[in-house]
Amino acid sequence: MKKRTYQQNCYLAQAGDFLGERWTLLIFRELLIQPCRFKELNTYLAGMGTNLLSQRLKELEQCDMVAKLNPEDKRSAYRLTEKGRELEGVILELIRWGAGALPLEKEGRHFHHWDLLAMKALFSPRHCRAGITIQFACEELTAWVATEQLGGAFALNFAIGMAEDADIELAMTIADFQQQALAGKYHHDARLNAFIACFNP
Template sequence: MKRRDFGQYCGLARALELVGERWTLLIIRDLAIHPRRYTDLLDGLPGIPSNVLATRLKELEQAGIAERRIAPPPNRGVVYALTPLGRELEPVIHELGRWGATQLGEPRPGEIVTPEALTMSLRAAFDPDEAAGLTASWEIHTPDFVVHAVVTEGKLEAGVGPVPAEPELVITFQPDDLPSYLELVQAIKCGLVKISGQPKLLDTFTRVFASRGPA
């Protein structure tokens, strides 16, 4: 793989050689949510040129970070997925996201929030200590998409789309701006969300997901 060479025998330098190119970490973020088709990645990353996406995926494959798989029925076809080596990057992405969230400021023209970004924010904000022993499920509805969070005995599964089974609480909010994690937490604190299900789980959600900051 042709990559940027910093000429330093340093772990950070090597990491940047492998994943420091433009768009690479966002591709990894989306693949961390679930395996994606090439066209899904292209649609979910507005602004990325098709040739750049193809190059980045090839680089990630050559580095052993991502791989191609055959999707199970009924959705036959090739998808891209993270390898075990690639999955080791998820905590790094969480930490970078939390740090980056402190630098966001007001949204810039043309910026969007994708369901993958909101899902990754939930994973990054999840506090396993607060969730110890907890079993609960939530769906979060925005005008454009749905994401879910399911905690089973303190273990989180968060993804795009509805909960596989009936959610215990549905949180619906109509953001004034982007449907980001920050906007969601603010809306909950201000009582600007609609809920359906077990009301007590709204406070639980805030406690479990709002204590570590967003990504």
Template sequence: MKSYGEFCALARALDVIGDRWTMLIVRELLVGPSRYSDLSRALPGIATNLLAQRLRTLEETGVVASSEEPAPVSARVYYLTEWGLGLQRPLVELARWGVPLMSAGAGDDHNRGRWLVFAIMALYPEAAALPAQARFPTLTARIDADGDSLLLVSGPTGVRASVTNSDESAEVTIAGTSEQVFAMLSGGCADTPARITGSTDALRRLSELTATALTAGHDPADLPA
């Protein structure tokens, strides 16, 4: 592991997580524990030997741990330690800082529906940060995007999302590309909008939810970075 050699908390942190791909590996593990093959598939472009090296370094520094899981998994599964989970807040804030960079659209970039789990962490504030008397509506929504299905759950304690099955039942179903779904969840719009189905009442609550997004009512390009 290379070091900046500086007695500084930021420099010491970057010694651990500042290498290329490392924070994206952490992002994937914030979505959920993953097998090596899951991580390789979720991180297009990373060489297999580099992924193995980064995981080894993260385990050596105590950010990540792993265990051999029995059937039906029958594989080594990687997960964040308690210390590693402490990276959620700073990485979410970094993602919020990067939202204006999304305004150019996906272009030729890779897309994975599962990345919307992390996007949802960044788009919606903590329940305690909502204005007085405001709260998140109670709602479940299944998101089908770019080969993945997610379950978004909104309620008084906040907004959360997780990877799920394509047949998961929910009050609202949202289908489209990651770019289309991101635009909808952020309170904006896409040239071709995501397909949304649900009862009139559920769609009303979905509209109430997207109105609480930190980006709602703003052009992402105009947000302070």
């Protein structure tokens, strides 16, 4: 099938041709969170179909945006290359814009690890005063987030799995934590209050 294109000699149009392909941004979302095997991507991108997913991954490999962790293994997980990771800032800005300008489709499918990338997008370094590592550990999500000072400014990082040394462990999802924070459940906890303040606009 011939690809649709704007057919305009313009950097914005060319970027739109590339990123505007259906599902492409969501492949980047998954790989910004963690390397994924084909089967995992197929699960998280339900509705895409295996043929289209395979085609998109091949195209991204050809553009040096995506590579396999182990090129010798056909079942190897996919990861973003250095060139692919250059899109992180663009995608975080899109998440920030979407969070502020568009209502969320509450009926849509949701995997809890997506909230890790949303936290990174909505993190406000100027409101951060100290480093902290929080472990989320429940059936739906096992992952940690950490604020740390890098070159004078704070940044937020995350990973799937268990942290080596977490300051606080929460047996809930990020979505549950957000609901409890909005309900004022953590007023008594100075460390969690300071962490919550990092997401003030």
